Amino acid sequence: MGCDGGTIPKRHELVKGPKKVEKVDRNAERAAKWKYCALSQEKLRRPIVSCEMGRLFNKDAIIEYLLDKTAERPNMEVVTHIRGIKDIKELNLTDNPEWAGERSNTKGDVYEDLHCGMFICPVVGLEMNGKHRFCYLQTCGCVFSDRALKEIKTDICHKCGDLFKDEDLVVLNGTKEEGEKLREKMEQKRAKAKTKKSKKSKAAETVATPSESKDDTKGPEVDGKESSLQTDGESSQSDVAGTSSSTEGSKLSKSAASKRSVQEMTEKSEVFKSLFTTHSSAKRTKAQTSNWVTHTPYHF
Template identity: 80%
Template sequence: MGCDGGTIPKRHELVKGPKKVEKVDKNAELAAKWKYCALSQEKLRRPIVSCDLGRLYNKDAIIEYLLDKSAERPNTEAVAHIRGIKDIKELNLTDNPEWEGERRNSKGDRYEDIHCGMFICPVVGLEMNGKHRFCYLQSCGCVFSDRAMKEVKTEICHKCGDPFKEEDIIVLNGTKEEVEELREKMEERRAKAKTKKSKKSKAAEAVSTPSETKDATQSPQVDVAGRSSLQNGSETSQSAVAGPSGSSSSSKDIKSSMTSATTKRSIQDMEERSEVFKSLFTSHSSAKRTKEQTSNWVTHTPYHF
């Protein structure tokens, strides 16, 4: 209780004051962003992907989320803007040779560097541990430090050689202001994509409608005795060049063909048809052959039957 045995109590032991505001450990905050998945809170392992807002995820966790969005997860707000696989990009990271990972001896008999990162910048060599700004290219997925992008200004990727634009640069684990800017850019890109899709659909409809009207205006061809109609080149040219007299003759031919189709006359009995036209059908005398003229059937074997 105090005041016994010569002890002197202090003020904070007797008077209860306001509680101190708990501060977030910066090292723990950086480790949570750069070493753990933003969705599953598991350690980052290849393949690692990132979204348009610059957050790091395990690809397996994102696929599980997209397959079953109704399941209860603790950090669904971090992936609410991800609609499909197209909204994420697999990162092309450079391993840190000093990172031991699970091979590291954890007996506590040596100094452990908490700030050691799993990946580094391939140009400058800075570790990706949260102390330095890092970004990735949305076109190819390569990751670089902000210092490398500023010192070596090029329009070609330093690692794979693919061209890129300034719009393709996305900051990883940026501040709140940077995340808001990235969100605005993301919404603008999606709005432009919607307008392009609507324009393409309208153009496809405009192309399909005139073809349908042309098919409707074309007159159907008349078949003779249920078979495909065959016309000579001389007859078609005469019908195209002739005036009203030609139209009357064509109408007569159509009527005669219609009557022949209804009465089912033989084509060989039609006097208005030429011999050339009649020879096209199997009922013509030229198509009939004797047994001596016909050849034997040949099979895949050398025997003849």
């Protein structure tokens, strides 16, 4: 019964029971969702964006994904619904004045509050650390706590003043049920957009087809008239030549009239004519004209 040294083993050392289910640390789970990018797993830094499912990303990580979707990434299933830059919204966040940053505890001699969030609600002041429910507006991107939206019910954004509807609210890092609702909402929105595009394309086709039919109906009439126009074309050419010569003569006369000197205009006064250099008062005699003489040292 005994082991070396006279020790007696206990039951849990001899009998192997069922393995305990490992529980996820809630604090670590909250920090992973609210302090790290859902795609690159890097720390969140401005500019921060969110999708229609309410997940937080670094904007540069999303741009890299959109530029090269073939690259292998660990969390590709998180961004499969993002088709382009229009499917994300840059968030207008409010900084937490109590957040000292990452370099505040480099020595390890300062108490570090893991529950302290980088951002807060601008209305109530709650920290965005995962303990409280937060939402953002798809119209302007401003982020508020759910408590602020419930206590102050309005259709105007508390931060920027833009109008919004209840449909524009998106929950950040919600539960599974809230994620399913957001997915259904996203699919319905995209289906409506597709129907609108198809209706616009059909309307454009219907507008184009009547104009083409009108051109086709006018075609034979024009062909019937061409024969009569050809017969009259030869007779009209001589008339056109005569009219063109007359128009050219009238243009020459108009140009000659426009080039008439101001001094020859009888309707103008002498005071007005004296303003121009062609007037007799502007002309100088040889005695009045100056004679320029250049002097250089080469003459010596």
